[in-house]
Amino acid sequence: MNILFELRHPRHYYQFKAIYDILKERGHLVKIIATERTLLIDILRESKEEFILLKHTKSGSIALKLLSYFIYFNIVVKTVKEYNINLLISKASISSCFLKVIKPNLESVIFPDSEDVWLTNNYVRFFSDLIILPSIFPLKWSPQKVLRIKGTCENCYLDPKYFQPKKIIPSEYGYQEGSKFVFFRFVAWKAHHDKGQYGFSKSERKDIVKLFIQYDYIPLISFEDKPDEDLEQYINRFPKNEIRSVLTLCDYFVGDSQSMAAEAALLGVKSFRYNSWVLNDVINFKFFNQQQLLLNFSNYNELKATLIDSLEGKLNFFKPISDYWEKCGDVNTYICDEIEKRFIK
Numbered sequence: 001m002n003i004l005f006e007l008r009h010p011r012h013y014y015q016f017k018a019i020y021d022i023l024k025e026r027g028h029l030v031k032i033i034a035t036e037r038t039l040l041i042d043i044l045r046e047s048k049e050e051f052i053l054l055k056h057t058k059s060g061s062i063a064l065k066l067l068s069y070f071i072y073f074n075i076v077v078k079t080v081k082e083y084n085i086n087l088l089i090s091k092a093s094i095s096s097c098f099l100k101v102i103k104p105n106l107e108s109v110i111f112p113d114s115e116d117v118w119l120t121n122n123y124v125r126f127f128s129d130l131i132i133l134p135s136i137f138p139l140k141w142s143p144q145k146v147l148r149i150k151g152t153c154e155n156c157y158l159d160p161k162y163f164q165p166k167k168i169i170p171s172e173y174g175y176q177e178g179s180k181f182v183f184f185r186f187v188a189w190k191a192h193h194d195k196g197q198y199g200f201s202k203s204e205r206k207d208i209v210k211l212f213i214q215y216d217y218i219p220l221i222s223f224e225d226k227p228d229e230d231l232e233q234y235i236n237r238f239p240k241n242e243i244r245s246v247l248t249l250c251d252y253f254v255g256d257s258q259s260m261a262a263e264a265a266l267l268g269v270k271s272f273r274y275n276s277w278v279l280n281d282v283i284n285f286k287f288f289n290q291q292q293l294l295l296n297f298s299n300y301n302e303l304k305a306t307l308i309d310s311l312e313g314k315l316n317f318f319k320p321i322s323d324y325w326e327k328c329g330d331v332n333t334y335i336c337d338e339i340e341k342r343f344i345k
Contacts, residue, residue, distance in 0.1 A: 220238065
């Protein structure tokens, strides 16, 4: 098979990396086409991956966005023709829909990471030949098209078979050996889908960091936006591009970030998530909670009280992460086996 992976976000690279490697090792022609996002491109270059670059506009102008997408799509079409691509794999790319018009025999695999994306649910899925979905997603789509996997999309890149944390020596970054660490992630709440939502306020950030310091923990803080002045001294000094390895040094994760809360949970870190999305939550986080890997809060006082119980040794909630991985198995190999079974003529 001649396969094209379309990546539009750093998370997509991690989600598909093992699948890409397995299919390449099995002798398939595999190409990557990537949107021009700084972090994504940096990761691809650091990983020494060959890729085709798709320019991306940051302008708010609708006219410029349409022009940018026209240029973007034209490059995708040229790539499909040049490498005689017969299978497109993406998170849920709208390009797959338009490409079907130009090359009707092109087959498409999508792997959505959320059950509530309108464009995927109402449009993209109808043009897809295989839809990979976590078994926990409640969507009732055509069973002939759907491949259900155990766990979530994070399994693809955090399974211990595929992820081995790099050894990080705290003293090399100004921390004492044997220190207890807690990782905080505070998001900016400026994305269009964050309108009307909330996470930690400035005073709550200061209060929760102070709480852990009282229990002799060293805070490692990551701010998506400009850092609070009184917390700047606690900004994480470990490598930013090794954040998952850094998380494995920590006993706790506390934050209002969706993705990092999930990743911390699957790395076996006690994960405490606090934001307003919890009030009408997506299935992933309900699932992680049911697996006793993560706690969700929409009320700050409840979060703080539970953290105090945990720090005092009074909270008996979290299960060993090894139990989870044993139940899920190797989803990457399973996905690759099914792709070959369905699309090799």
